[in-house]
Amino acid sequence: MNKIVITGYGIAVPGSHNGKQFEKQLRKGIHGIKSFNDEHLPQNKTLSLGYLDPIVFDREEKSYKKYPRVSKVQINTTDEAIKMSGIDLSKKKTGVFIGTSLGGTEGYEANIPISNKGDYKSFPNSAIGETNFQSTAAAINGHLKLTGIAKTIATGCTASMEALETACIYIKSGIIDTAIVGGVDIANTPGLLYAFSKIRSLPLGHELEQSGLPFSKNSKGFVAAEGSASLVIEREEDAVKRGGVILAEIDDVQSNNDGLGVFGSDPTGKHMLKLSKEIVANKNPDYVNSQALGLRPSDELEANNHRLLFDNQIPITSIKGMVGHAFGASGLIQVIASLIGMQGNFIPYTARTDYVGHETLNIMDRFQERKVSEVLITCHGYGGNNSVAYIKKHSVKGD
Known part of the structure; x- marks a missing residue:
């Protein structure tokens, strides 16, 4: 394909x-x-x-x-x-x-x-x-x-x-x-x-x-x-x-629903975790660009899934301290932030946090130049929909 x-x-x-x-x-x-x-x-x-x-x-x-x-x-x-x-x-x-x-x-x-x-x-x-x-x-x-x-x-x-x-x-x-x-x-x-x-x-x-x-x-x-x-x-x-400049590959993007009805979402995050496992498989992302937005259930879901999926071995970050949460636009904003970091060799870091309650989480909390080749992006919302994307630096045959 x-x-x-x-x-x-x-x-x-x-x-x-x-x-x-x-x-x-x-x-x-x-x-x-x-x-x-x-x-x-x-x-x-x-x-x-x-x-x-x-x-x-x-x-x-x-x-x-x-x-x-x-x-x-x-x-x-x-x-x-x-x-x-x-x-x-x-x-x-x-x-x-x-x-x-x-x-x-x-x-x-x-x-x-x-x-x-x-x-x-x-x-x-x-x-x-x-x-x-x-x-x-x-x-x-x-x-x-x-x-x-x-x-x-x-x-x-x-x-x-x-x-x-x-x-x-x-x-x-x-x-x-x-x-x-x-x-x-x-x-x-x-x-x-x-x-x-x-x-x-x-x-x-x-x-x-x-x-x-x-x-x-x-x-x-x-x-x-x-x-x-x-x-x-x-x-x-x-x-x-056509000679276009390729910024990144879309390796995968999938969605599902928690199946709990109109109000809220599953606080365990198990359905988003399932998506993440399927998409990551044997790949090795450099970090996770998460939806953590300063809302306790959402942030705990992201943190728990990160530990279960990666044993806290790779960084996790959120840009919401800089730009807030733009509802339906938020996932694509996260994708573009990840894309910009990939192009510029840095991880968009988590601004405006004091880590309280998440002191042991591997949070990227300051600017660091770092080569970034692959990123997992997570997103979920009121009503129970979950969506996860995986983007990679472009490689051509023989790379």
């Missing part, structure tokens, strides 16, 4: 609005998280959140004026990925696969009060586009003048990883040649913040020093963040033939 490779990426996270900025952020451990206190937050309490720089979605074209912000953000990161790849999509059968957990909640929250008041005259004619999960995939196809597959994967916090999984299946089947894979969520609106605060997942009423600390029992909850990530993936032989 021909390899599937990554030839371009684009990224926007709190603290960075392109790949070069993100690499600097990863090297220096800079965070883009801020504390807020205003009337829109639950009980008017302090809450730490991650927002994107306005430059990420400030498009001037008239045709995009009514596009939801979630779609404009994804267009920008997709443009960055395509430019890096150098690919001519007009000569390819291209599929677009977008992963999102919430589809961008701004449209819902802005328009529902208008309809509840019965104010038909003020209700915007753009409302359907603002609230349709498929809008972003459609926006990418329209932006790039593509008429092939456009699919939205909405499986919670694993959505972008499962978009990657789906795209790989389509390429392997021969239905498409290449794929634009994206992940995006713009969801820091009152309804979502109320919902996660109600189940005590957000650090409501706590300062930044106790918010979103990976692998720390002192963390009072995760930092909800905006984010967007995009990849260009294609068959190895096609990338080589």
Whole structure:
């Protein structure tokens, strides 16, 4: 089977609005998280959140004026990925696969009060586009003048990883040649913040020093963040033939579900562990890029699985202390962080942690130059979906 490779990426996270900025952020451990206190937050309490720089979605074209912000953000990161790849999509059968957990909640929250008041005259004619999960995939196809597959994967916090999984299946089947894979969520609106605060997942009423600390029992909850990530993936032989620069190989990506219903996920992590064992098999990753996000059950799951799978012999890390948790976009953001570290010979380290409760875990907690050839990436979410990916430095026959 021909390899599937990554030839371009684009990224926007709190603290960075392109790949070069993100690499600097990863090297220096800079965070883009801020504390807020205003009337829109639950009980008017302090809450730490991650927002994107306005430059990420400030498009001037008239045709995009009514596009939801979630779609404009994804267009920008997709443009960055395509430019890096150098690919001519007009000569390819291209599929677009977008992963999102919430589809961008701004449209819902802005328009529902208008309809509840019965104010038909003020209700915007753009409302359907603002609230349709498929809008972003459609926006990418329209932006790039593509008429092939456009699919939205909405499986919670694993959505972008499962978009990657789906795209790989389509390429392997021969239905498409290449794929634009994206992940995006713009969801820091009152309804979502109320919902996660109600189940005590957000650090409501706590300062930044106790918010979103990976692998720390002192963390009072995760930092909800905006984010967007995009990849260009294609068959190895096609990338080589057109002279494209291959950034990494996608060795495998798989998903499953805990089977426990709507609320929460399996705290034992046994189903994610099963996936990890299947994907790793006899391979030797240089480290694990985990989803640890400063939420105790999630972090303990990641730590326990790491010990069971690797006997704590290799490092584990999390970038969530820098960028927060961007829901459905988070998995692909982790992939790109791993890709950047692989290219730059370093492991993106775990910033903003004090290790409390995880003192014996092999956490990469400071910048170190280190050759990285293979990475395991883990992701799981509310509702029980798990997704695991394995990426490798590209090698050609005879290497």
